[in-house]
Amino acid sequence: MSTPMSAGLFVAVDGPSGVGKSTLTRALTIRLTDDGHTVHRTAEPSDGPIGSLARTMTNTADGATLACLYTADRHHHLAHEIEPRLTAGAIVITDRYIASGLVMQRLDRVDPAYLRALNQPVRPPDLLLALTADDEVIRRRLTRRGTHNRYQDQRASSQEEAAYHREAAQHIAGQGALVQTIETTHLTTDAVVALAHKYVRDALTARGGVAA
Numbered sequence: 001m002s003t004p005m006s007a008g009l010f011v012a013v014d015g016p017s018g019v020g021k022s023t024l025t026r027a028l029t030i031r032l033t034d035d036g037h038t039v040h041r042t043a044e045p046s047d048g049p050i051g052s053l054a055r056t057m058t059n060t061a062d063g064a065t066l067a068c069l070y071t072a073d074r075h076h077h078l079a080h081e082i083e084p085r086l087t088a089g090a091i092v093i094t095d096r097y098i099a100s101g102l103v104m105q106r107l108d109r110v111d112p113a114y115l116r117a118l119n120q121p122v123r124p125p126d127l128l129l130a131l132t133a134d135d136e137v138i139r140r141r142l143t144r145r146g147t148h149n150r151y152q153d154q155r156a157s158s159q160e161e162a163a164y165h166r167e168a169a170q171h172i173a174g175q176g177a178l179v180q181t182i183e184t185t186h187l188t189t190d191a192v193v194a195l196a197h198k199y200v201r202d203a204l205t206a207r208g209g210v211a212a
């Protein structure tokens with residue numbers, strides 16, 4: 001096995017609620033760790049004080065309040081958890097990041113320009129793995145797993161959420177992130193993980209490091 005590169009790689013996994021973000025994030029962490037990389041798996045809302053507050057308030061607060069809380073959590077998460085790991089050379093994988101901030105509070109009818117402005121100073125990921133799936137497939141996955149939050153409980157259709165995610169991915173690509181879309185409708189979880197694993201290895205190689 002070759003030596004993993006020393007510079008960190010920041011990977012965000014995002015997409016509509018129930019598409020498979022947490023499943024991929026967990027499995028990808030194991031694959032990359034098995035390759036010999038140091039991998040830090042995290043999520044937003046974070047486990048920090050602002051993230052805990054945001055999670056507690058998600059079902060009760062209005063969109064503007066949540067937009068500010070989630071962005072504050074993102075800044076705190078970056079400064080206290082993500083950046084230190086990247087500086088130490090780890091691969092950091094976060095389940096939800098800027099794209100969720102641009103999409104979820106837009107579903108709460110917060111002005112998208114305001115959401116983009118709020119998130120403008122936030123460091124984009126190096127690689128965004130943007131998961132997609134047909135509406136009906138997402139509905140089945142959510143029904144099988146069970147819903148976690150009001151966005152899923154009140155969800156008439158994920159088509160609006162999916163469209164906002166496509167726009168968010170374009171915006172984040174414009175900020176300099178490499179965006180790889182994984183259309184998961186007809187893929188098993190193993191196939192999704194294999195593709196994501198390839199994209200991370202490609203990103204490591206492109207940065208001049210060595211994919212283990």
Ligand SMILES: Nc1ncnc2c1ncn2[C@@H]1O[C@H](COP(=O)(O)OP(=O)(O)OP(=O)(O)O)[C@@H](O)[C@H]1O
Binds near residue numbers: 020142145148188
């Ligand atoms: N490629 C896939 N094929 C079939 N089922 C899948 C696939 N990926 C995930 N699932 C299943 O779909 C359900 C939702 O997955 P998961 O919890 O990872 O979604 P999520 O995007 O993290 O959801 P949330 O937005 O609520 O955090 C789970 O039961 C999971 O096992």
Ligand SMILES: Cc1cn([C@H]2C[C@H](O)[C@@H](COP(=O)(O)O)O2)c(=O)[nH]c1=O
Binds near residue numbers: 045071102148149
């Ligand atoms: C980052 C972020 C998250 N949210 C919301 C969306 C969900 O209700 C929860 C996360 O739930 P999960 O099942 O643990 O993925 O947080 C949000 O509204 N805005 C955001 O920016």
